[in-house]
Amino acid sequence: MGRRAFTWISRIAVGVALLGMATAPAFAGGFGIFEHGSRAMGMAGAFTAQADDPSAMFHNVGGLAFLDEQELQVGVTLISQTQAELQGANPFPGEGTFAEQESTIFYPPHAYWVQPISPTLNFGFSFNTPFGLATEWENPDTFPGRYISYEAELRVLDLGANLGWKGTPDFGIGFGIIARASDVALKRRIPGQNPFTFQTVDIADVDLDSDFEWGFGGQIGILHRYNNSFSWGLSYRSSMEVDYAGDAAFTQISTGNPQFDAAVAASLPVGQNVPVTTSIDFPDMASLGAAIALGPTSTLEVDVNWTGWSSFETLVIDFDDQVEQMTAIEDVVRREGWDDAYNYRIGFNYGFGNSELRLGYVYDETPQPERAVGPLLPDADRSGFTIGYGFQGARMNTDLALMYLPFDTREVDESMNDFFGTYDITAWLFGVTLGWK
Amino acid sequence: MTTRTTIACSLVLALALVPMATFGQNVDTGSADFSKYVALGDSLTAGFASGGLVETYQRVSYPALINERVKGPDTPFQQPLVSEPGIPPLLRLQSLAPLVIAPQQGQGNPLNLNLPRPYDNLAVPGARVGDVLEVRTDGLFKLVLRPQALPFSMLEQGLALNPTFVTLWIGSNDVLGAATSGIVIDGVTLTPRAAFAQDLQTVAGAIAQSGAGMAIATIADVTTIPFVNTIPPVVVDPATNQPVLVDGQPVPLIGPAGPLTADDKVLLSASQALAQGIGIPAALGGTGQPLDDTHVLNAAEISAVQARTRALNQVIRDVAQQTDAALVDVAAVFDLVAREGIEVGGIEYNTEFLTGGVFSYDGVHATQFGYAFVANLFIEAINEKFGATIPLVDLSDFVFGSDRQVPEGFTAAEAAQAMYTPEAHQQLWEVLRIPPKERLLELKRRRGERPEGPDLQGPDGRSPAPRQIGSIR
Numbered sequence: 049m050g051r052r053a054f055t056w057i058s059r060i061a062v063g064v065a066l067l068g069m070a071t072a073p074a075f076a077g078g079f080g081i082f083e084h085g086s087r088a089m090g091m092a093g094a095f096t097a098q099a100d101d102p103s104a105m106f107h108n109v110g111g112l113a114f115l116d117e118q119e120l121q122v123g124v125t126l127i128s129q130t131q132a133e134l135q136g137a138n139p140f141p142g143e144g145t146f147a148e149q150e151s152t153i154f155y156p157p158h159a160y161w162v163q164p165i166s167p168t169l170n171f172g173f174s175f176n177t178p179f180g181l182a183t184e185w186e187n188p189d190t191f192p193g194r195y196i197s198y199e200a201e202l203r204v205l206d207l208g209a210n211l212g213w214k215g216t217p218d219f220g221i222g223f224g225i226i227a228r229a230s231d232v233a234l235k236r237r238i239p240g241q242n243p244f245t246f247q248t249v250d251i252a253d254v255d256l257d258s259d260f261e262w263g264f265g266g267q268i269g270i271l272h273r274y275n276n277s278f279s280w281g282l283s284y285r286s287s288m289e290v291d292y293a294g295d296a297a298f299t300q301i302s303t304g305n306p307q308f309d310a311a312v313a314a315s316l317p318v319g320q321n322v323p324v325t326t327s328i329d330f331p332d333m334a335s336l337g338a339a340i341a342l343g344p345t346s347t348l349e350v351d352v353n354w355t356g357w358s359s360f361e362t363l364v365i366d367f368d369d370q371v372e373q374m375t376a377i378e379d380v381v382r383r384e385g386w387d388d389a390y391n392y393r394i395g396f397n398y399g400f401g402n403s404e405l406r407l408g409y410v411y412d413e414t415p416q417p418e419r420a421v422g423p424l425l426p427d428a429d430r431s432g433f434t435i436g437y438g439f440q441g442a443r444m445n446t447d448l449a450l451m452y453l454p455f456d457t458r459e460v461d462e463s464m465n466d467f468f469g470t471y472d473i474t475a476w477l478f479g480v481t482l483g484w485k
Numbered sequence: 486m487t488t489r490t491t492i493a494c495s496l497v498l499a500l501a502l503v504p505m506a507t508f509g510q511n512v513d514t515g516s517a518d519f520s521k522y523v524a525l526g527d528s529l530t531a532g533f534a535s536g537g538l539v540e541t542y543q544r545v546s547y548p549a550l551i552n553e554r555v556k557g558p559d560t561p562f563q564q565p566l567v568s569e570p571g572i573p574p575l576l577r578l579q580s581l582a583p584l585v586i587a588p589q590q591g592q593g594n595p596l597n598l599n600l601p602r603p604y605d606n607l608a609v610p611g612a613r614v615g616d617v618l619e620v621r622t623d624g625l626f627k628l629v630l631r632p633q634a635l636p637f638s639m640l641e642q643g644l645a646l647n648p649t650f651v652t653l654w655i656g657s658n659d660v661l662g663a664a665t666s667g668i669v670i671d672g673v674t675l676t677p678r679a680a681f682a683q684d685l686q687t688v689a690g691a692i693a694q695s696g697a698g699m700a701i702a703t704i705a706d707v708t709t710i711p712f713v714n715t716i717p718p719v720v721v722d723p724a725t726n727q728p729v730l731v732d733g734q735p736v737p738l739i740g741p742a743g744p745l746t747a748d749d750k751v752l753l754s755a756s757q758a759l760a761q762g763i764g765i766p767a768a769l770g771g772t773g774q775p776l777d778d779t780h781v782l783n784a785a786e787i788s789a790v791q792a793r794t795r796a797l798n799q800v801i802r803d804v805a806q807q808t809d810a811a812l813v814d815v816a817a818v819f820d821l822v823a824r825e826g827i828e829v830g831g832i833e834y835n836t837e838f839l840t841g842g843v844f845s846y847d848g849v850h851a852t853q854f855g856y857a858f859v860a861n862l863f864i865e866a867i868n869e870k871f872g873a874t875i876p877l878v879d880l881s882d883f884v885f886g887s888d889r890q891v892p893e894g895f896t897a898a899e900a901a902q903a904m905y906t907p908e909a910h911q912q913l914w915e916v917l918r919i920p921p922k923e924r925l926l927e928l929k930r931r932r933g934e935r936p937e938g939p940d941l942q943g944p945d946g947r948s949p950a951p952r953q954i955g956s957i958r
Contacts, residue, residue, distance in 0.1 A: 139861055140830045142879035192881060195831025239832040243839035244578055246852045248832050248884045307581040467830045 090436015091395020092408025096337030102160030112212025113220025123481030193423030258294030357415030524548030530608030539571030
């Protein structure tokens, strides 16, 4: 690859990295995102046993051992929720309540760079966003879940430095260290009982924003190409804890009653940036896959992925103790109690000439127990149907993928926030990845 | 029959079936029969709030809400409705700073006095369990039971309606008088357990014998209500609303037996006396005189009330089991509300006065939200016991709805009054049918300071002899 082209590509990579600051909704179970390479995405992410492009550094770092050319890959997945709505139920927010999330397009990026060091050792740099959360409900002034959350964002950016070593011509093992940068934001309303009417009214808006904080972890993967017709792979990425520090800004909302407003003003840290901390234990993940050649140019792969979501047990938002003593502000403690979860992926690709056609299906279990489902994150089991296309040029290749992702209807009859209803979510994802050798 | 005729007949039949199909979607009440639903109880069943009985609250009393969920909003549920501003007139929050709660001007009128049969909601504010069996003419019994036209007890009137289902929530006033008067005298402000058990068994037994299904509720710990818990037992700086510290320590108020301890409770009714400096040491600008005994519930009295409440609740649980009734464990849920609060969609409800969302201005009775919440407790218990699927009440109407439309603004003269006016306290005292203060104090002197007395003596010395149930059928 020429120096000039590489400089240009580097600029693209930097631009993509900046795009990474944009958030993305969770489209793998929980608040995971699994679409970090359009070739793999076309096969519904069933790629652990193939891992034969730079996105191996996300799907199975063992595949890095087999990449024997300098290579750069950049891409983005456009995610559009075509439906994200709540139908309320009694006792609260009540039958007939209907709410929708803002329709926004998200674009989590990915980028990989492979640099061979020796015939059996490769170095790779990876950049992706394996987790993310974005929920934003329309009409925050009237959305009945606004006291829990009307806007939440979790942004995650993984930077990885990886090594792949080919122990034998058929067996590769890879390692990587990952630096995870993340920030979190939450907006909600604070309710108050107007003593003149015994009516619940909004007395303040609170906007919590953390700084970007870092967590560190690693990954390992193996890929065994047993013969020309069969390969298998196993990968593991460690859990990572990120401790966040930030500020909470309280903005008082007038209720129209000067006496009540005065009492509210005396009880809240209005106009102050209150120090706040929280922490998230990001789960570890493991994937096992097997790929079999169905013909000279066609491959079928089946993967099972496990995610240790039980690490997400409690979410604590801890306000500064001094402010707590002087005001009515209290820490928020949410007993999430998530479960470990699996997803099952099957992918097929068929090559013809310089092109490949791909199909896939994924069934993704939600780790979120019913009682924890709510406006902050209404997760559900889901099925993803994918189709993909790839073109291999002389120095450049292009991969495209489309995923239709309908979530199962999630009915909430048991809720830790006493917030009941039915959530329906459908999304379309479009991925494009460009690669240069 | 021609094809055309057949189609026409089918269409007519289909159209005729539309309302039937709608009717068929009626609520599944399982093995409970709600074709005639009657509610017996006290103020909590009547929809009493903020010191009065008024239509806006009565229409959302928990029995009215249950009836509405079972039969739809158009099915009448007869209650002794009262026009604004209620009987007695409802209390009103006149000012937050200074805090002033006083009765409204005027008095409401009965709106349903000529109903030619007993009401479906026969609950009488102030009723104790023994009163369900008696023909009474005092207090609000006159309004609800109309003894001049229907000289029968609450139970007799209820059974005369041939009920198929009865809700019974009674017993709160059998302990409440002690908590709100600060005077604990067994047999006077506390109903002895044995008398309570005998009367409740008589009431529930008669209902069960009539063949009606039944739901019975336990009673809440009345020592956790805002009336008892709002004023701390220490001197508070009115400017900061924080305890006054001397040598870093809060200064206890002066009670009838000396400085109060942290375990003593000062009743809301003491607010005017405190505003006059009574109960506050002279060194801190007070009069140095002790608070009246009726304004303080000391630790021993609290223990006595709580012990009696537990005993009465055990009776209620036993009776529910004996009569195969659904048990609505209000006591357990209310303990949670008092201890931790409950959350509804991110909104916390607790027992805080004025801001907790559960208690109205009298610090004793519920808000509309509180009653709707209770309705759901009943519905859940009925659904479980009788295999019903009665839908729960939509709480959002009560979360975001307004209990009272209070006129904006208030006069300086109103603001100059004490926080919980003597009129407000007197009104509550009368509704709860607590004996006059002087008599209570005299009784207490005669019996000594012992809060617990003999268990077999009934209120006002009444003997717990078995009651005879009359009939107006």
